[in-house]
Amino acid sequence: MGISVSRQTAALIAMVLILAFALLVFSAPARPKVAAAGPESGIAAACGPGSRTGHADLDDNLQTSDRLTFAVRTPSDYDPTRAYPLLVVFPPAGYNRRQSETFYDLTTEATRRGFIVAYSDHIVLSPTAVSRQAKVAATVASFFCVDEASIAYLGHSDGGLIAEGIPAYVPKAGAAPHSIVASGAGITREDLAAMACPSIPAVLIVHSRSDERFPDFGRGAAAYWGRCAACAPENLNALADGCRDFSGCAGGRRVAYCETSLPHKRWPSMNTAMLDFIQGTKAKPP
Numbered sequence: 544m545g546i547s548v549s550r551q552t553a554a555l556i557a558m559v560l561i562l563a564f565a566l567l568v569f570s571a572p573a574r575p576k577v578a579a580a581g582p583e584s585g586i587a588a589a590c591g592p593g594s595r596t597g598h599a600d601l602d603d604n605l606q607t608s609d610r611l612t613f614a615v616r617t618p619s620d621y622d623p624t625r626a627y628p629l630l631v632v633f634p635p636a637g638y639n640r641r642q643s644e645t646f647y648d649l650t651t652e653a654t655r656r657g658f659i660v661a662y663s664d665h666i667v668l669s670p671t672a673v674s675r676q677a678k679v680a681a682t683v684a685s686f687f688c689v690d691e692a693s694i695a696y697l698g699h700s701d702g703g704l705i706a707e708g709i710p711a712y713v714p715k716a717g718a719a720p721h722s723i724v725a726s727g728a729g730i731t732r733e734d735l736a737a738m739a740c741p742s743i744p745a746v747l748i749v750h751s752r753s754d755e756r757f758p759d760f761g762r763g764a765a766a767y768w769g770r771c772a773a774c775a776p777e778n779l780n781a782l783a784d785g786c787r788d789f790s791g792c793a794g795g796r797r798v799a800y801c802e803t804s805l806p807h808k809r810w811p812s813m814n815t816a817m818l819d820f821i822q823g824t825k826a827k828p829p
Contacts, residue, residue, distance in 0.1 A: 575650035577601065580618035580627070584657035589626035590688035597623070597686035603641070605686065607678040613663040614640040615683060618654045626690040630658045630821070631680050631720075633698035633705040634665040643702070649814055656818060658695075659687050668701055670712065677709045680718035695722040695821045699810050700756075703728030707764065710741035721745065722821045725764070727754055727807055732763030740771035745797040747820045749811055756807040765789075765800035772796040786816070 577600055597605075599621035603614045618627070630653050634643035640662040644650055653660045661683045666672045680694050696706035703725035710720060726749040746768040750761020762779045769777060774789035779800055786801035799820065803811050 574601075575616070575644055575648070577616050577619045578651050578655035579620045580655060580657035582620070584618065585622065585625035585627040585688070586690055587625055589690070590624050592624055595623045595686060595688050597683075605682065607675065607682045609675055609678065611663060611666065611675045611678065612640065613661050613679050613682075614644065615687065616644075616650050616654055616660040616662075617687065618657060618659075621659070621687075623688050626688045627657055627659045628693035628695070628821075629680060629683055629687075629689045629691075629718075630660045630695045630697060631683070632660060632662050633676060633696065633702035634663060635698075635700040635702050636668075637665055639664045646810060647697075647699070647814075648810075649697075649818075652814060653818060656822065658818075659683065659689060665701060668704065673705060673708045674713050676705045677713050680720070684718060689718075691718055692721060694718050694720045695724065696720045697724040697817065697821075698728070699726040700729065700807065704730045707735065710743055711735050711738045714741055723747070724817045724821065725749070726811060727751065727757065727761075728764065729757045729760060730764060731760055732767040735764060735767045743768070743771075744795070745820065745823075746772070747799045747801065747817065749801045749803065749813065749817075751803045751805045751807065751809075751811075753804045754807045761800065761802070765798065769798045772798050774798050 599617050600619060601616055604612060605615055606612050632643060632647055632649060638646060644662045650660055661679055663676060663679050666675060683689060684691060698706040706723050706725045707728055707730050720743060722745040723743055724747045748761050748765040765779060769789045773793035775791040777787060777789050782802045784803055786799055789798040792798060805811055
């Protein structure tokens with residue numbers, strides 16, 4: 544026995560479906576835009592013509608050799624023969640590459656400063672996950688012309704743990720970062736101290752004293768990185784909202800700690816300060 548539907552009911556159903564589709568389309572976050580970096584960005588004639596096949600602007604579906612998917616954003620005027628600094632952004636728990644890009648909101652400003660930016664999908668934390676995420680930077684460099692002396696790792700929560708964990712746990716698994724920016728990371732000084740000190744020229748740790756998931760983890764991690772860089776000990780316990788650079792670090796290395804009062808799930812509004820730090824200027828408060 545068939546089910547009959549009146550024309551009025553069918554029209555109503557069609558209208559509801561159209562409205563639902565429109566809401567889905569128009570409520571989706573705007574696609575982040577890349578910016579031009581200028582003709583002087585990057586290192587000229589660093590890669591041979593035709594040696595890199597990655598295309599300019601936005602590429603959403605690249606993969607490492609073990610099929611971890613990531614997205615790449617380049618300056619809109621990307622030149623495949625010029626070597627650009629690379630910013631690898633690791634995701635918070637449960638975020639895929641596109642959600643992570645929206646969460647961090649780094650694409651436009653980072654590409655304007657001349658960075659190639661990579662956003663990877665989240666995978667459940669494990670030693671294998673750290674090793675898989677470690678392959679992203681080298682994979683990007685196989686497709687795009689990257690200045691391998693100017694690679695930075697950045698992340699929040701699980702992403703911050705990955706940013707710190709790759710050089711600490713699998714230092715030979717991927718391209719070595721020049722800079723690390725880790726926010727709200729669930730990694731302790733004791734976790735890090737179990738490994739030999741990685742030789743990272745610049746490390747910025749950001750953490751909230753109100754972080755309910757990883758309380759006080761940031762100060763201990765910053766102290767670890769300060770010790771690795773042979774910096775003078777810093778008393779971070781009395782630090783209010785703001786940043787403190789460690790002093791006396793060996794060989795021009797830099798370690799800084801910034802504290803906020805935000806809940807764990809919030810990404811701090813420090814993108815400009817973080818990019819400044821990666822590019823070699825002093826850490827600034829949010």
